[in-house]
Amino acid sequence: MSNTKLILFSKMTLLGVLGLCLGGTGMFYYQKQHRIHRSVASIEPFQPHGLTLGKQAAAMTIEIVGPENYPDNNSEIVELVGYITQHLAANSSLAYEWSLPEGVELMRGPLSDTLGNLQMGRPRQVSILVRGFSRERQKLISLRTQVIAGNAPLVASATIVSRPEDTMESKVMDLQVQAKAAAQAAKESETESR
Amino acid sequence: MDLRSGSIQLCWYLIGFSLLALGCQSSIEPDNTAAYAQNPEASYCGSAQARTYSSNTTTISGTATFTYRPLQTASNCGLCGDPVSLGVTYAEVHILDSSGNVIQCGETDQLGTFSLMIPRVAGSYKVQVLSRSLTDKVKASILKDIYSATPYTVETAFSLNSTQSTASGISVVASARASDDSSIPGGAFNILANIFWANEFIRENSSSSNFVADKVSVFWKAGFNPYSYFNAPSVLASFYVNTEDRLYILGGKNDDVKSSDTDHFDDSVILHEYGHFLEAHYGHSDTPGGSHNGNFIIDPRLAWSEGWANFFQGTVLNKIVYSSTYTGPKKGSSGFSYYIDTVGFANDSVEGSGSSYNIQISRDLSELNSMAYYDKAAIDEGIFREFSISRTLFKTITNTDGLPFAAIWDSFKELRNSHSPAYKFVNFGLFNSILQTLLNANYSSLDQSTWNTVIGEEYQKKNTDLYGRYLGGTQAPSGGTPACPEIIMDPVMDSIYTYDRSNQLKSNDFFTFYHDGTSKQMGLKARSTGNVIDMNLYLYADGYNYSEELQEAQAGFNNTSLLRKSATLNTASSTETEVIDFSGLPAGYYMVNVKASTLNKTSANLNGGTANYYLYFGNSTTVTTCLIPN
Numbered sequence: 041m042s043n044t045k046l047i048l049f050s051k052m053t054l055l056g057v058l059g060l061c062l063g064g065t066g067m068f069y070y071q072k073q074h075r076i077h078r079s080v081a082s083i084e085p086f087q088p089h090g091l092t093l094g095k096q097a098a099a100m101t102i103e104i105v106g107p108e109n110y111p112d113n114n115s116e117i118v119e120l121v122g123y124i125t126q127h128l129a130a131n132s133s134l135a136y137e138w139s140l141p142e143g144v145e146l147m148r149g150p151l152s153d154t155l156g157n158l159q160m161g162r163p164r165q166v167s168i169l170v171r172g173f174s175r176e177r178q179k180l181i182s183l184r185t186q187v188i189a190g191n192a193p194l195v196a197s198a199t200i201v202s203r204p205e206d207t208m209e210s211k212v213m214d215l216q217v218q219a220k221a222a223a224q225a226a227k228e229s230e231t232e233s234r
Numbered sequence: 235m236d237l238r239s240g241s242i243q244l245c246w247y248l249i250g251f252s253l254l255a256l257g258c259q260s261s262i263e264p265d266n267t268a269a270y271a272q273n274p275e276a277s278y279c280g281s282a283q284a285r286t287y288s289s290n291t292t293t294i295s296g297t298a299t300f301t302y303r304p305l306q307t308a309s310n311c312g313l314c315g316d317p318v319s320l321g322v323t324y325a326e327v328h329i330l331d332s333s334g335n336v337i338q339c340g341e342t343d344q345l346g347t348f349s350l351m352i353p354r355v356a357g358s359y360k361v362q363v364l365s366r367s368l369t370d371k372v373k374a375s376i377l378k379d380i381y382s383a384t385p386y387t388v389e390t391a392f393s394l395n396s397t398q399s400t401a402s403g404i405s406v407v408a409s410a411r412a413s414d415d416s417s418i419p420g421g422a423f424n425i426l427a428n429i430f431w432a433n434e435f436i437r438e439n440s441s442s443s444n445f446v447a448d449k450v451s452v453f454w455k456a457g458f459n460p461y462s463y464f465n466a467p468s469v470l471a472s473f474y475v476n477t478e479d480r481l482y483i484l485g486g487k488n489d490d491v492k493s494s495d496t497d498h499f500d501d502s503v504i505l506h507e508y509g510h511f512l513e514a515h516y517g518h519s520d521t522p523g524g525s526h527n528g529n530f531i532i533d534p535r536l537a538w539s540e541g542w543a544n545f546f547q548g549t550v551l552n553k554i555v556y557s558s559t560y561t562g563p564k565k566g567s568s569g570f571s572y573y574i575d576t577v578g579f580a581n582d583s584v585e586g587s588g589s590s591y592n593i594q595i596s597r598d599l600s601e602l603n604s605m606a607y608y609d610k611a612a613i614d615e616g617i618f619r620e621f622s623i624s625r626t627l628f629k630t631i632t633n634t635d636g637l638p639f640a641a642i643w644d645s646f647k648e649l650r651n652s653h654s655p656a657y658k659f660v661n662f663g664l665f666n667s668i669l670q671t672l673l674n675a676n677y678s679s680l681d682q683s684t685w686n687t688v689i690g691e692e693y694q695k696k697n698t699d700l701y702g703r704y705l706g707g708t709q710a711p712s713g714g715t716p717a718c719p720e721i722i723m724d725p726v727m728d729s730i731y732t733y734d735r736s737n738q739l740k741s742n743d744f745f746t747f748y749h750d751g752t753s754k755q756m757g758l759k760a761r762s763t764g765n766v767i768d769m770n771l772y773l774y775a776d777g778y779n780y781s782e783e784l785q786e787a788q789a790g791f792n793n794t795s796l797l798r799k800s801a802t803l804n805t806a807s808s809t810e811t812e813v814i815d816f817s818g819l820p821a822g823y824y825m826v827n828v829k830a831s832t833l834n835k836t837s838a839n840l841n842g843g844t845a846n847y848y849l850y851f852g853n854s855t856t857v858t859t860c861l862i863p864n
Contacts, residue, residue, distance in 0.1 A: 095575060096525065096526050097528035097529075103468050127527045160731060180490055182493040193590075193591040193593070194591075195589070195592060197577045199490050199494050200488070201489075206489075207488050212379075212467075213462055213467065
């Protein structure tokens with residue numbers, strides 16, 4: 041091989057390697073940007089609440105479970121899973137509807153539908169994939185259900201937010217943990233001083 | 235793990251291990267970290283603490299109002315339309331100088347007006363109205379959170395010159411709209427109003443015309459779910475915690491009040507929870523908690539507690555809040571017979587929303603049992619169904635020629651009094667027996683026919699025959715077979731709501747038993763006719779949690795209130811004996827539970843099978859004394 045051909049081959053090889061690197065890096069970031077944040081329910085066993093607690097005489101209860109950690113930017117997709125439990129018999133199928141705020145886009149799943157043959161007291165799972173529900177800004181999504189019972193519509197509703205850490209519920213939980221730790225420390229200190 | 239097993243495990247965890255959280259009355263032993271960080275509530279300053287200024291004073295007067303979201307039941311809309319205004323009744327009022335010092339204290343009157351005197355000094359001032367009252371009409375504090383324990387405050391600024399003797403027409407408003415005030419103080423004052431109405435109802439409808447209940451502390455925050463204090467932010471509910479003697483009212487969730495479930499304008503929910511508070515302070519509750527969706531047979535102690543609270547809210551709303559005759563501040567005049575719980579709000583011309591229907595719970599307390607859509611009682615089921623109890627009480631005092639609430643209230647209070655045998659394992663049958671005795675003694679001229687009709691129509695009892703019958707009679711064994719008088723049980727299949735539940739009416743008998751502290755054994759001898767019925771004998775402590783067989787089969791099951799259990803598996807024999815030993819148990823009241831094993835039994839296993847049994851003192855072979863319920 042002449043020197044000219046060798047140089048040309050080397051340049052082509054280098055370009056190829058460079059292209060592979062750039063392409064691979066690009067794909068990595070593309071995939072990272074578009075990976076689905078799996079819900080808690082899809083990665084670990086879920087124990088639904090509200091079966092024996094909550095509004096006891098309600099015809100339905102709902103809980104929405106989101107990702108364990110919300111994405112930092114709006115380009116990522118998250119999965120939201122609603123656990124709908126019907127507690128009382130009704131004259132109609134159960135209808136449900138998600139409400140998305142401005143800036144949140146439905147990527148997959150029905151925004152509304154009806155569920156038939158629900159077993160009383162047994163949660164049914166419904167889910168959607170959305171984009172734009174991130175920690176960039178606090179947003180709220182609600183899931184609402186309705187049945188007709190005794191000729192009257194009865195409803196249930198649940199909400200989930202994209203920055204749960206900003207809610208009073210989260211702050212209270214933190215305060216409780218801190219208070220408990222402080223109490224434990226005080227108790228241990230008291231024991232040591234004895 | 236599938237959802238079903240997950241939910242069952244949760245139930246076992248919650249119920250089987252005595253972490254019983256009620257939807258509305260909580261005997262939960264919360265993670266009591268809240269107490270560590272809590273500040274005491276600031277001292278109350280009302281008319282009793284008012285300062286006297288002898289000369290050169292200025293009278294400051296005005297009106298405090300709150301707005302609430304009105305309930306529309308006819309359209310099923312729930313909290314619907316623009317907020318409506320009502321006077322703030324008997325609330326604490328302060329006047330502050332420009333430095334923020336409280337220079338005078340007082341209260342609003344029944345219509346929300348106030349008039350306080352301050353020194354005649356030119357300057358800037360504020361009138362503050364606080365969500366508290368410590369008067370002879372109502373004693374309550376509606377507080378923001380358990381940490382600060384501060385009441386809600388609404389205020390209006392004004393100024394005076396040095397010659398002014400009066401400053402009138404000052405208006406202070408607590409709004410229901412977050413767009414006016416993000417803390418939605420109208421919610422706090424609506425809660426306070428409901429507690430006033432409850433007290434007013436008792437004053438107007440009992441022999442205690444000066445009644446005012448003990449002070450209650452209520453914690454509420456707009457957009458906040460108070461179950462978060464107990465590490466359960468996913469559970470949305472209002473509740474009374476008897477171990478803390480506090481009410482927690484649901485303010486929403488995730489800072490949201492528009493789509494979320496909220497209770498600050500749900501008068502039914504507020505009054506229901508206050509009914510539990512009254513039960514703890516003036517009646518007597520033995521409720522163990524547990525699930526109750528208002529449509530299946532439940533523990534009679536739980537049914538009574540919830541049934542009472544449902545009834546109480548309905549009658550306060552009917553006789554006061556929506557009464558045509560009550561002359562005080564109220565929300566309507568067309569009467570009210572429901573338990574209504576709403577979600578969010580709708581059709582506010584300023585804050586919008588858009589849902590046509592927002593009612594999540596609607597129960598009519600005036601309907602006939604035969605027409606009831608939910609919790610329709612079959613024969614003998616009344617005391618086991620909370621809404622049947624609620625309907626019974628509501629119709630008893632509302633229907634023509636019904637009983638006065640005074641008789642209900644007197645019987646309610648009688649539950650606290652000493653009696654022999656003691657009022658234990660309180661349930662509606664026991665309550666009705668007390669009511670009957672009291673009617674005969676103190677209301678003998680009253681026509682009881684309406685009450686009797688309702689009792690019959692709802693399949694209620696006026697005795698403890700079906701739950702908690704006193705096992706106080708004894709007799710010598712006959713020497714024949716059977717040795718003692720028998721009781722018949724025809725058990726049925728478990729009902730399945732979330733998990734298998736033994737039918738506490740048909741597959742169980744419950745007997746109140748006083749143990750004198752001496753060593754003894756109690757036996758059960760049973761014989762089956764038809765299919766074999768496996769009968770078991772349980773002994774529970776006062777305040778027990780009922781054990782489902784399903785729970786008992788769970789690894790690690792531990793119900794500390796289940797003191798003794800004799801449950802020999804019997805699949806083939808038509809006769810069996812179970813014996814429990816009282817050794818080591820202190821004197822006191824216990825619940826003896828004779829229970830047919832029904833877990834995983836089909837109707838084919840149980841139908842056609844009847845158990846005849848009797849209880850006795852003795853041992854597995856010898857019957858010394860027959861025990862007879864009386």
